[in-house]
Amino acid sequence: MERVHITTKSKRYPLYLGMNCIEQLDDILREMQPAPSSILIISDEAVAAFHLQHVLQIISNERLVHSYVVPSGEKEKSFENYYAIQTYALEIGLDRNSVILALGGGMVGDLSGFVAATFMRGIRFIQIPTTLLAHDSAVGGKVAVNHPLGKNMIGAFHQPEAVIYNTAFLDTLPEAEWRSGFAEVMKHALIRDEAFYTWLRKEIPTLSELRGDKLLYALKVAIGVKAAIVAEDETETGVRAYLNFGHTLGHAVESTMGYGVITHGDAVAIGMRFAILISEYIYKKELHAAELSQWFFQYGYPRLPAELDTERLIKKMKQDKKAYSGSIRMVLLKDIGEVEMVTVPDETVRLVLEEFRKREGLS
Ligand SMILES: NC(=O)c1ccc[n+]([C@@H]2O[C@H](COP(=O)([O-])OP(=O)(O)OC[C@H]3O[C@@H](n4cnc5c(N)ncnc54)[C@H](O)[C@@H]3O)[C@@H](O)[C@H]2O)c1
Ligand SMILES: [Zn+2]
Known part of the structure; x- marks a missing residue:
């Protein structure tokens, strides 16, 4: 497994790259300070069908974990889904010490990151990219949703706590x-x-x-x-x-x-x-x-x-x-x-x- 450091003015965070580095997830969550009060995994249908169970099994404190699955596809990087996830997060009682896990490609990463950037003025999130494209989108902290009038028109800069790039997830990529x-x-x-x-x-x-x-x-x-x-x-x-x-x-x-x-x-x-x-x-x-x-x-x-x-x-x-x-x-x-x-x-x-x-x- 490789560990690369991403350094920006506002934050420094690790990117783990390897065939099976997702196995580190539980340790990464346990080492977070303050300890996560709850965890919300956001994914899309195709990714969740293949990989959500695997990720859920890795997290030892399963009582803390919730998941929210949106349909797959770029049109789901929408304000409607953004709002629906915020509603869900409020309903299940996410708070400032909660952590969002973005399990998916750039669509899920951008959408989840924008939820994390704005929920209670910003909470922590971890990128778990599952596409080749997401080597780009999961790094650098640009998060957004699309507007019918233009791509990525509503968004923010919000750096993740970590990026976990488990390349075995790409095996199911079309x-x-x-x-x-x-x-x-x-x-x-x-x-x-x-x-x-x-x-x-x-x-x-x-x-x-x-x-x-x-x-x-x-x-x-x-x-x-x-x-x-x-x-x-x-x-x-x-x-x-x-x-x-x-x-x-x-x-x-x-x-x-x-x-x-x-x-x-x-x-x-x-x-x-x-x-x-x-x-x-x-x-x-x-x-x-x-x-x-x-x-x-x-x-x-x-x-x-x-x-x-x-x-x-x-x-x-x-x-x-x-x-x-x-x-x-x-x-x-x-x-x-x-x-x-x-x-x-x-x-x-x-x-x-x-x-x-x-x-x-x-x-
Ligand atoms: N934030 C940034 O800096 C940045 C940079 C580049 C691109 N982007 C954004 O990224 C988005 C595109 O990302 P993308 O290409 O990853 O699209 P995507 O997340 O929509 O994924 C593409 C398709 O592959 C499926 N999929 C994802 N992982 C899979 C897996 N492991 N197995 C099987 N199916 C899988 C998804 O369900 C989806 O249907 C665009 O919205 C683009 O604007 C953002
Ligand atoms: Zn691009």
Whole structure:
């Protein structure tokens, strides 16, 4: 088992990474000060069906434990579920010394974290990620729910007490979710770590290679990139924004299609390919956009869905949290491993989006 420290301005906490590190959960809970007065496990239906019993069995003081299971899917990262969980927490008598366990992927992690951030002005929580994608979402303390008008529009910064990344839980993950999570792994390589990018291209020709020691290695490096950025900038006043590489168009695609219609990672993969193309245009530099797109297609990432028209996407991109005075701001790739935030004029976005559509075979 690996133990990595996540350090932010407001807090330092451990991330345990290993095949079966969930077995540490009881010790971690027992060592918490003050001792947890009660524990609420929040999960979703698919994850709970596979793994909730296992987690319940590990906790020795079962009298303290409650669980709340929401349906699976991105559309459940909603204000309605947030409110329903708060109601449940009040009904069962959670108090300031209670602890929430987020057992699931990024949806459960973001939702549970936002409940923890606001219940009685903030209580402790532990992230127990169960997807590949959650190597990203479980680290760094961004928690949120979606609004029909935009992704993650209602949220907070609230760091967990610990992250317990038990990779055996990934054994039940569907193939499409491996691909979704791998997009954030590719993102971490592209924005900050050329050597990792080279390793991925050589060692991971297909997603089925991402198992065992290679999985542990990739997670450790990708989490390291995320942790380094969060350590520098906890609340996104500077470099943390780089983590949004691919997310300007990605979020626009996700929310335009309807939450859960396309996975987060598939949408971000489209967004990254677009960001690379626009980077070539802005920097007037060959970044091998077509060849990089092939790298994405090698894993089965989709092309831009034909029904998404340029004007609708531009309108959505202007509602992005990075937008400033109505201008689209995007993270662009200067080179593999190097990005920066750039304000891109609407006309440029329009022009390159049209070129992108052409290259996708859409017009
Ligand atoms: N907070 C952050 O910094 C941050 C960063 C990146 C992404 N996110 C958010 O994360 C979310 C996406 O996370 P996700 O891709 O993990 O989605 P998810 O939590 O919805 O999980 C994807 C699907 O896999 C199922 N699943 C999860 N674990 C499983 C397992 N072990 N076995 C079988 N099925 C399993 C879920 O039930 C769900 O249907 C988005 O809402 C995104 O905005 C947040
Ligand atoms: Zn993301």
